[in-house]
Amino acid sequence: MNPRFEAIYRVNTSKKCIALTFDIGWGGKVPIPVLEALSANKVKKATFFLSSTWVSARPLLARKIKHYGYEIGSHGYRHENYTEHNNRWITSEVKVAEKTIRKATGVTCKLIRTPNGDMNQRVIQLLGSLGYSTIHWSKDSMDWTNPGVRTIIRNSTTGVQNGEILLLHASDSARQTARALPFIIRKLRAQGFTFVTVSELLRMRSK
Template identity: 30%
Template sequence: MKNDQRLPGRRALLRLAAGLGTAGAVRVIAADPAGAPFRPAAELPEGAAGPPAVRRELPSAHRLQPMTAGSPPRFRPAAPPVRTRPFEKLSEIGHAMVLTFDDGPDPLYTPRILATLRKYDVRAMFFVCGEMADEYPDLVRAIAADGHTIGNHSWTHPLVTRLSRAGVRDELGTTSEVIEKTTGTPPFWYRAPYGAWNRNSFEIGAELGMEPMAWTLDTLDWTEPGSGTIVRRVRKGAAPGVVVLSHDAGGNRSQSVSALRRYLPELLDEGYRITVPRRR
């Protein structure tokens, strides 16, 4: 989760345009209504973005183990070429932005974020951790019922680049399984914890029918810099196609909730549509 769990170094900021490879013929478009190259763990700089090891203050769910009994669900060979860069900015959605929230769902903060999004009738992306989705299935269903996109953020939020291929398959496969079991639909998008991608994650994600999604703008809300600072970062980074990274779990996210209530109406007043990407 993005109190981004047990990482000696921190998540590398992703700054390049979306990758050119495909895991199938996919075209990203806006859905109404309303990185830099991946870096191995050894290359992650100590000062790069990413929350510290302590995660959330509510009763722990992240000690749950992945569901390792049986085979991962419906794996298929990835159709070449497999993507080698995640989407970081979406160029085909017009004067729109994408809001994303990682690490949830959380029973305290996720409902507050959903209420704000509902108030302004906009859709966002929620990259959930499997262990959290498994503990709070009603929240996962609430996210889906409001029309938001649910993505895969692994089961326990590990540093994927340090996992074996089987470990990556277990983390992503079991999370997709829980999402599909809970909502009736498997996820089409996934995001690597810490933004740390590698060949195994790209290939196994493709085998599961998922596309990799990174971000353009990191609010760094996990540092609890104050809601005003979060709002200023979003204002400064606002532009067509920008993907904003925030969190709805993993620690005290009251500042994230408060900031959303301020910057969302401002973005709408400036003419931005807040939307989610879908394949066509």
């Protein structure tokens, strides 16, 4: 089946790899510490899903993510549930986000994570027709709830399987993510995992 027309939660692969993904919707305090934690721990591959309202407000930070070499996907424009809107509204949102992200970073996104992870088959089919693969997640760090660094680490590193997509955040609401990251990275590496982008996972899936 064409991965553009189904939501991707994880990828069945024999390779011991995981995709770290970060949603950013607002704020300028958390992204830099997250980027620095990834860089300091020599993680060269991760995927950031950027809200275009955030990109409009902080284009320099968006470009910094690109400069670090990380993959950029779309997190839409307004943070509203797509299933509650018609196709014309969704198409407009996606196109505005696409244009904004491309203008700031030079990247034409092919991956999208819907706001709140909200979707149904109609939304997935529409996004596929617009040229996007809809990316969900299979492991949720719950970092946006700020449950404590240890809990974020445990949520992110317990029972991990090959091809997982881990949901993290680099919005200012996720105040504990940057502190948890070095421990998450070390624990996953100790389990034998390497880090790949979501696009790399999708290519593994198609083989």
